[in-house]
Amino acid sequence: MCSPGIIFLAQTVVGALGNSSLLLHYLVLYFPGCRVRPTDLMIQHLIVGNLLTLLCKGVPQTMAAFIFKFSLGNIKCKLLFYVLRVGRGVSIVTMCLLSVFQVITISPKDSRWAGLKVKAPRYIGSSIHLSWILYMLINIIVLIYMTGKWSNTTITDLKDFGYCSAIRPDITIDSLFAALVAFPDVLCVGLMLWASSSMVLILHRHKKRMQHVHKASAPRSSPESKATKTILLLVSTFVSLYTLSCIFQVCVTLLSNPSRFLVNTAAIVAGCFPAVSPFLLMSRYSSASRLCFACIKFF
Template sequence: MAGSDVAVGIIFLAQTVVGALGNSSLLLHYLVLYFTGCRVRHTDLILQHLIVANLLTLLCKGVPHTMAAFSLEFSLGDVACKLLFYVNRVSRGVSIGSTCLLSIFQAITISPRDSRWAELKVKAPRYIGSSIFLSYILYMLINIIILMHMTGKWNNTTIISLKDFGYCSSVRHDTTTDSLHAALLTFPDVVCLGLMFWASSSTVLILHRHKQRMQQVHKSSSPRSSPESRATKTILLLVSTFVSLYTLSCISQLCLAVIDNPNLFLLNMAAILSGCFPAISPLLLISRDSSASRFCFSCI
């Protein structure tokens, strides 16, 4: 086994273990709050789905890549490959949708009462559950393409041309068809990124105006930031981290889609980038939430 393979395997293993522990601890934290009857915020429902999506993304991507990097003997048939890539893509999409919804909901929540969002501010919490459900449906329908194209690594190699992804393969088409499929899969993600950028910019502008007003009212005092302000900063940190990492991941995924024979370096880099946000996001949430921090570190 080459030294580079061992290094890549260690990265995958560390990313998967740290991310799985962090997301599992946060999910357990929210379950304890739910079953003990504690009052939770409206954003907690979105965060719960984000955590589940991140956990599935890590497991579906990190475990097989770790085994492949350490040259462990395992084989996946057609059904396993289709299911693994499909669940990974759907959970990745739900993670994008949840982060987008989180940033939009927070921008509406902190908007002033005299703004044009005043009426929507009252109604927004009612639509959180249905919005999350729609994101599941959307990404489950779009990623049906994955079920049609993915196959076992050594299946039908003498009949059709396959693109090797390490432990699975996909049917290779001409460049135009692959580009159209990549555009179809990427379009909802680009829309979500645009909405995230708009919502985050609006949130920063609202916070800046609020800070200016507070400075004028309390020039001599420095009041402690409110829970809403701290939650908003947490969400802005999540969204900015997500947009940065996902942009790099999206570029690597597009390269995989249009290149006929992607090399091992590109495959590993795309997998590492796709697992960065699911592994980092629970650490960001734990560091900003004191109660979650105490609970999660005691679990770990």
Template sequence: MAARDLAIGMIFLVQTTVGILGNSSLLSYYLFLCLTGCRSRPIDLILKHLIVGNSLVILAKGVPQTRAALGLRHSLGDLGCKLLFYVHRVGRGVSISTTCLLSVLQAVIISPWTSRWAELKWNAPKYVSTSISLCWILQMLVNVIFPIYITGKLSNKNITNNKDFRYCSTVRHDKATDSAFAALLSFPDVVCLGLMLGASSCMVLILHRHKQRVQHIRTTNASHQYSESRATKTILLLVSTFVGFYMLSAIFQVTLSVVDNPSWFLLSTNSVITLCFPTVSPYVLMCRDSRASRLCFA
């Protein structure tokens, strides 16, 4: 086994192990809150689905990439490759959608009651479950076209017309078709990214105005305001982490869509970046929530 394969295999192994541990611990924490009868916030429901989406990405991307990099050859076949890629795309889409929903909901929650968003602020938590269901349905429908072009490597008869992804491959088209295909799949992501940036800008502006307003005023509900401010900053940190990794991943995704024979370095780097947010996000949430960190790390 080449040294570079061993190195990248260990990176994938660490990412997968740390990611599964973090997401499973945080999901167990929220399930523990439900079982003990603690009052659940709408944001907690979104976080549960975010964790599920992240877990799907890690299992469908990290595990096969680790096996391929470490030389553990195995044939998934057409069905296995199609299923893995589909689960990865749906999990990734749900992760993006729920992060977007999380930032928009928090921006609505902390908006002043006197604003024109007051009615939306009152009704928004009621539609969280419906919005999450729509996220799952939309991602499953949008990505249903994706497995059509995925095949198992050992079942390929015309290898010259396929683009190799180490453990699976995809049918190669002309650059115009591949670019249009990439644009179609990226459109929901771009919409979510725009909403996230808009909601984050609103949250930053609201926090700044609130800080100026109460800087010299002592209030009886200071603890509640501190809690909301801390939750908002946590979500801003989570969104910033996502946007940073997403922009890097988008650059590599565009490159992969137009390159006929992507190199080992390009494929490996794109996979590492893709796994970064699902791996890091649960620890961002735990570090900002003292209760979760105490229980999970215990």
């Protein structure tokens, strides 16, 4: 059985290479002077959020697994968990925006979303920037309660995260903070599920119409069918891993002294989607896939 350190190391290295390769693909493709499509802009911010999540979670977890009594100072713990929470939140928002934008884009001309097809691309950039600001403000409380594991603080009620600790606030404050952090995440996941379901339904109806028009032709996999499979794969992977991660995070939060196994498992599950998502996205770009696998082979 692999040790947690090996799992953290493999997850971080492979995920970082995958996200970096995909980001490099976009930079080479659209630099300099080329116009970036709204979907590509959202994917770029998703990649940045994934990288922040992987590096801020995977690197210290790996070092804590291999180095005895590894710990970080107060300032480093505060910044590390703050950036981690912001990156994770931005990843969720960009996934939500991507799903909503896609369902608006492929909606029929006679639908109620038709009027938003022209307006939606104008607000993508501002929406992404607003999400960064929103999560930077929401997670300021992380800077207050995170501290070093072996700090000189006299507070004894600390929750151990392996290399950092967190001051356990009053149960009322803790509940309010959990609700504040969870509300935008739950809202985004709900919107994403609705948008993805609507998109799959639209593509299914379009496929049936096209089969009716060309029923004499030989059956073959249409672009709509391929897009449907890609959407279902990406969304189902995200929702399943996000739900599983939330379950583990709730367990870690509610327990006064969570076991090291529970903390490590929660960290591994939280890093699964950031590590896997670039390879799901790269299935559309053969050049990006070749670049990524070349980097992995080199290392």
